[in-house]
Amino acid sequence: MSTIQPILESAIQLFPQLDSARLEAEVLLSHVLRVKRSYLYTWPHCLLTAHQISQFQALCQRRLQGEPIAYLIGHKEFWSLELQVTPATLIPRPETELLVEQALARLPIQSDAQVVDLGTGSGAIALAIARERPRCRVLATDNAPEALVIAQQNAQHLGLHQVQFQVSDWWQALDQVNAAVVVSNPPYIAITDPHLTQGDVRYEPRHALISGKDGLAAIRLLITQSLVHLEPKGWLLLEHGYNQAAAVKKLLTRQGYAMITTYPDLAGQPRVTGGQKP
Ligand SMILES: C[S@@+](CC[C@H](N)C(=O)[O-])C[C@H]1O[C@@H](n2cnc3c(N)ncnc32)[C@H](O)[C@@H]1O
Structure with missing residues (x-):
């Protein structure tokens, strides 16, 4: 069991080559938790289930291999429209x-x-x-x-x-x-x-x-x-x-x-x- 804050911080360390490491880790974690990014800072001590942690870690690994974040979360904003992408x-x-x-x-x-x-x-x-x-x-x-x-x-x-x-x-x-x-x-x-x-x-x-x-x-x-x-x-x-x-x-x-x-x-x-x- 772990809470949002340490899980997020350890994921950020995984992406040292990315300027946007924090943003990317936040986007992936909020995708797994099905919450807005602001939730991560409002509820930093919220407990994650083992399943949520392993889902998040799997997505981080795929990102580390270079998979585009839009494919990992399945959507991308364009002209303020939320579009599904695959x-x-x-x-x-x-x-x-x-x-x-x-x-x-x-x-x-x-x-x-x-x-x-x-x-x-x-x-x-x-x-x-x-x-x-x-x-x-x-x-x-x-x-x-x-x-x-x-x-x-x-x-x-x-x-x-x-x-x-x-x-x-x-x-x-x-x-x-x-x-x-x-x-x-x-x-x-x-x-x-x-x-x-x-x-x-x-x-x-x-x-x-x-x-x-x-x-x-x-x-x-x-x-x-x-x-x-x-x-x-x-x-x-x-x-x-x-x-x-x-x-x-x-x-x-x-x-x-x-x-x-x-x-x-x-x-x-x-x-x-x-x-x-x-
Ligand atoms: C650069 S993508 C642009 C996709 C989208 N319009 C956008 O801007 O995000 C080019 C698109 O052209 C399509 N395409 C490639 N060859 C084509 C063809 N011969 N006839 C019709 N569409 C084609 C591809 O499947 C792809 O969806």
Whole structure:
């Protein structure tokens, strides 16, 4: 038997390499106890059961091996939405909120426009747009059915019933769909990129991350195919790697898009580029 405080302190010692050791230990322990983090400090002398201690220690060991904390606790916050995530989905990143902001900037508050999120994963982008623009018709697609199941559960849980889901290889199963705004955070890492062997991405689905030799295979395809489905004056908004903005702009220009602009994320990195169908 032990209480919260010593268990937490000993776990923090396990993660000396992590700046966020205390936060991570708190998140894992509050997940096991099914309480808010503040509970740990309000009730530091609360006794834990042997089962709770072993559950917590097992999670700490997995974290120590490098498993992302979002997979260990099964959820991640994005745009103030609590989203379920599993190893079938990418873990939504804060920088992707920029894509949501740019989509919303093109959708008046009462808009009932058709929006398509290609490669929705956990549903992060589609659900954030649906939350902010409740009259929009939002279609979320992915070619990974197991990811789409999670996205649908997230929509259900958040009561965002206006979002439709469709398994599709990019635009392939979407013949009849035209859209005013198309958003995508596609895979954009080159297969040889050394970052693939570091941090959280080691545990994320490879097909959600990698896109050919230069990381641009999916983006090339989306830029070409979306022209067929965009309404006149419709927008294509793409997230990309910090060093891909020039290449993405060039691809959009070659296909005849107008008003091509790149937007920086909170870290100042060029992260989203958009273009308008003439
Ligand atoms: C970088 S993840 C983005 C997930 C989510 N939109 C987000 O921002 O958190 C890319 C997504 O594209 C999906 N994807 C990869 N190839 C695809 C394809 N050919 N057609 C449709 N979706 C694809 C992956 O399954 C994955 O969910």
